Structure formats: structure tokens, C-alpha cells
Amino acid sequence: MQKKKLQEIFDRLAAAETIIISRHIHPDGDAVGSSLGLAEILRASFPEKRIFVDNEDFYENLAYLGSEGEHPTDEDYKTATVVTVDCATKSRISNKRAFAGRELIKIDHHVNVEPFGDLSWVEDGRSSTCEMIAEFALAFPKKLVVNQKAATLLYAGMVTDSGRFRYRETSPSTLRYAAEMMEKGVDTQFLYANMYLEEPRILQFHANITRKIQYTQNGVAWLYISRSFRRHKHLTMEEVSEVNYLMESIRGSLIWLAFVECDDRSIRVRLRSRFAEVRGLAEQYGGGGHACACGATVHSKKEAKKLLSEADELVKQYKSEHSDRF
Ligand SMILES: [Mn+2]
Numbered sequence: 154m155q156k157k158k159l160q161e162i163f164d165r166l167a168a169a170e171t172i173i174i175s176r177h178i179h180p181d182g183d184a185v186g187s188s189l190g191l192a193e194i195l196r197a198s199f200p201e202k203r204i205f206v207d208n209e210d211f212y213e214n215l216a217y218l219g220s221e222g223e224h225p226t227d228e229d230y231k232t233a234t235v236v237t238v239d240c241a242t243k244s245r246i247s248n249k250r251a252f253a254g255r256e257l258i259k260i261d262h263h264v265n266v267e268p269f270g271d272l273s274w275v276e277d278g279r280s281s282t283c284e285m286i287a288e289f290a291l292a293f294p295k296k297l298v299v300n301q302k303a304a305t306l307l308y309a310g311m312v313t314d315s316g317r318f319r320y321r322e323t324s325p326s327t328l329r330y331a332a333e334m335m336e337k338g339v340d341t342q343f344l345y346a347n348m349y350l351e352e353p354r355i356l357q358f359h360a361n362i363t364r365k366i367q368y369t370q371n372g373v374a375w376l377y378i379s380r381s382f383r384r385h386k387h388l389t390m391e392e393v394s395e396v397n398y399l400m401e402s403i404r405g406s407l408i409w410l411a412f413v414e415c416d417d418r419s420i421r422v423r424l425r426s427r428f429a430e431v432r433g434l435a436e437q438y439g440g441g442g443h444a445c446a447c448g449a450t451v452h453s454k455k456e457a458k459k460l461l462s463e464a465d466e467l468v469k470q471y472k473s474e475h476s477d478r479f
Pocket residue numbers: 183184239262281282314
């Protein structure tokens with residue numbers, strides 16, 4: 154079944170003259186790694202094809218992974234096979250022209266809440282889309298070339314989306330594919346220096362904000378970052394959105410949330426958890442994602458409070474049923 158799917162994808166890509174790759178908006182390491190990584194594999198394997206990566210937003214904080222290069226014209230789309238990677242829904246594709254191609258292939262590891270495309274390979278249990286792209290490439294060793302650059306991009310996405318191989322979706326094959334990428338000469342020291350080193354001003358922000366972590370009765374840890382605070386401290390949305398990781402190792406806090414006020418005053422909620430799943434909760438607030446890492450949006454502090462109390466209820470319930478697990 155799996156083999157047949159990979160073969161089908163390979164056949165369509167091998168037959169295409171032009172291939173255009175897009176990913177989700179507000180990209181993370183997996184979105185950038187899988188889009189640029191797949192493009193690099195296809196360029197190295199099929200030098201005669203025209204391969205583009207086409208998205209409408211950029212990624213300052215991931216610029217070290219490289220840029221997309223030249224973008225396709227409307228004319229290019231007419232004969233193109235479009236591939237979307239790491240993107241669950243149409244509205245999250247960072248490309249309004251994604252459906253202007255001849256056909257569309259969806260490759261993703263989020264829950265398939267909105268199936269789309271002429272062909273799709275979606276497995277929500279996988280730790281990253283990069284892992285799937287690695288599997289795809291390694292399935293055709295005689296035909297697909299994974300060079301050092303492609304391996305570095307895919308490895309970057311595997312490391313970031315799996316929380317350095319800690320999250321529950323990390324499987325034996327995740328590690329095998331990561332090892333295969335390392336064999337191709339990934340410069341892990343360069344990658345980690347870019348992924349995990351902080352500017353002193355960000356460290357200062359983390360120190361300040363850590364003091365402001367609050368807890369609900371049953372241990373949901375949460376932070377609220379207002380628009381004025383963000384502006385006053387000259388922080389970008391991306392910089393403040395990363396505060397979740399400050400709360401991820403608090404004993405007893407099985408769910409942790411960051412509320413971040415956007416410029417339009419809507420409030421972005423980033424939900425993370427261990428053991429107790431939060432995706433259902435995110436979905437109630439127009440969001441989604443993975444079982445233990447997802448996002449949603451609320452429109453008032455009152456609604457934020459409601460979400461918080463529902464998260465608290467989830468922790469309470471989980472703790473009452475699994476007193477041996479945390
Ligand atoms: Mn991903």
C-alpha cells in the first residue's frame with residue numbers, strides 16, 4: 154500500500170516538466186526543510202526539469218536554511234505539478250496559486266481534516282514531513298539523489314518537529330532516516346548553532362517572562378503576552394510565540410499555553426502538552442494540529458479564560474485517571 158503510494162508520487166513527479174512546491178504559512182523548520190529539501194532532491198535527480206519553491210511569506214529566523222530562488226510565472230503553472238508539504242488545509246497554504254497547476258499532490262503529517270489534491274500521502278502519526286520526504290527519496294535509491302544540502306534540510310526539519318527526537322511521534326524509523334541523512338554529511342554543529350543559540354536580548358526576554366508564568370488550579374501553566382508588551386520590547390510575533398518551550402518541563406503541568414495578542418487584537422493560542430491530548434480543545438476554537446502540539450485563535454480575554462478553564466478540566470481528568478504517569 155505504502156509502496157504503491159510512493160511509486161505513484163514518484164511516477165507523477167518523474168512525468169512532470171515543471172514542479173512547484175509550497176508549504177504552510179508562518180513556516181517552521183519542517184515546512185522550510187521539506188519544501189527546500191524536496192526541491193533539492195528533484196533538482197539533483199532531474200536536472201532537465203524546472204523545479205520551483207513558491208510561497209508568499211519568508212522566514213527570517215530560518216534564513217540559514219537557504220532561500221527559495223526564482224519564483225514561477227502564471228505561465229509556468231499551466232503545466233506544473235504542484236506539491237504541498239507540511240500543510241493540512243487549503244487556507245494555510247502560503248500560495249494562492251497552489252491550485253492553478255495541472256495537478257496537486259499533498260504530502261503531510263497533520264490530521265487530514267481537509268483532504269485536497271489529486272493525490273495525497275498523509276500520515277498523522279509521523280514526526281515530520283521531512284521524515285516522509287526522506288523515506289520517499291530513500292525508496293528510490295537509483296533514481297533520486299539526496300545530496301548533502303538536501304540531507305541537511307531534511308535533517309533540520311526532523312530535529313525541530315520532533316523536539317530533538319523527544320516527542321511521541323518519534324519512531325525507530327525517524328532515527329533511521331535521521332541516521333541516513335547524517336551519512337550524507339549533515340553539518341550538525343552548524344545547524345544546532347543556528348537553531349538553538351539565542352541573542353542576549355531574547356534571553357533577557359525569557360528571564361522576564363518566566364517570572365510571569367501562571368498556573369491554574371490543576372496545573373495548566375500559561376502566559377499571556379499583550380500587544381503593547383510585544384511592541385514595547387521590540388519583539389516579533391515569532392519571537393514571542395516561542396515562549397511555550399519555557400513551560401515544557403514544569404513538573405505537574407501536563408498542559409501549557411501561550412496566548413499572544415496579534416496586531417488585529419485577535420489572540421493566537423499555542424497549546425502544548427504531554428500525555429493529555431489538546432487537539433480536541435484547539436479544534437473547538439477553530440484551530441488544530443497535532444495531538445500534543447497545536448494552535449487556535451480566540452477573540453477576547455473572556456474567551457481565553459474559557460479555553461484555559463477547559464484545559465484545566467482536561468488536566469484534572471487526566472490526573473484522576475492516570476495518577477502513576479507524571
Ligand atoms: Mn511539520
